[in-house]
Amino acid sequence: QKEVEQDPGPLSVPEGAIVSLNCTYSNSAFQYFMWYRQYSRKGPELLMYTYSSGNKEDGRFTAQVDKSSKYISLFIRDSQPSDSATYLCAMSAGGNNRLAFGKGNQVVVIP
Amino acid sequence: SQTIHQWPATLVQPVGSPLSLECTVEGTSNPNLYWYRQAAGRGLQLLFYSVGIGQISSEVPQNLSASRPQDRQFILSSKKLLLSDSGFYLCAWSTGSYNSPLHFGNGTRLTVT
Numbered sequence: 001q002k003e004v005e006q007d008p009g010p011l012s013v014p015e016g017a018i019v020s021l022n023c024t025y026s027n028s029a030f031q032y033f034m035w036y037r038q039y040s041r042k043g044p045e046l047l048m049y050t051y052s053s054g055n056k057e058d059g060r061f062t063a064q065v066d067k068s069s070k071y072i073s074l075f076i077r078d079s080q081p082s083d084s085a086t087y088l089c090a091m092s093a094g095g096n097n098r099l100a101f102g103k104g105n106q107v108v109v110i111p
Numbered sequence: 112s113q114t115i116h117q118w119p120a121t122l123v124q125p126v127g128s129p130l131s132l133e134c135t136v137e138g139t140s141n142p143n144l145y146w147y148r149q150a151a152g153r154g155l156q157l158l159f160y161s162v163g164i165g166q167i168s169s170e171v172p173q174n175l176s177a178s179r180p181q182d183r184q185f186i187l188s189s190k191k192l193l194l195s196d197s198g199f200y201l202c203a204w205s206t207g208s209y210n211s212p213l214h215f216g217n218g219t220r221l222t223v224t
Binding site: 008032034036041042043044045046049051088090092094095097099101102103104 | 117143145152153154155157160168170201203209210212213214215216217218220
């Protein structure tokens with residue numbers, strides 16, 4: 001079983017729709033969770049950083065962590081064409097040299 | 112604010128040639144520094160990380176090496192490139208805090224021909 005599973009997509013949505021992304025993981029020791037956005041030919045950009053279970057909201061972005069189900073989600077409200085990118089989840093049990101990454105989920109927002 | 116610079120953005124090198132990719136961070140001191148490789152469909156692979164000048168940890172035995180000659184400078188090198196070294200190389204930094212998130216540069220697309 002892979003440590004972090006993420007559907008690669010692509011996920012196509014119309015502009016204004018809610019984008020829902022998720023990752024599942026197998027290591028119950030993970031407690032730090034991140035979402036990165038990566039545009040084509042660019043490096044990943046940190047979007048959200050959460051600790052343990054619960055929700056975190058930042059503008060149009062909401063990150064959710066359900067440690068009991070080993071499941072994290074990212075929601076993008078009122079999606080824009082500029083949200084078209086690959087979204088990577090990352091997590092660790094501790095120590096920033098021990099990040100486990102998902103393979104990334106490509107999102108396309110259609111105007 | 113902190114910024115990270117990586118160069119070159121794109122590089123095409125013949126098999127057997129040497130490699131030197133450079134990364135510098137501005138606006139912070141004593142950062143942790145990382146080199147990752149991103150291959151299509153395979154996610155991000157940690158190659159090296161460094162917690163200080165001259166302190167390098169290698170995660171994957173391979174044809175590459177890393178050095179940190181200055182506090183905010185991280186260099187990825189190879190003496191002789193292989194075809195399998197092609198990929199997207201990313202430098203990243205974090206603060207020295209135990210669980211601070213990583214911040215990535217814009218990467219170098221390396222093609223070995």
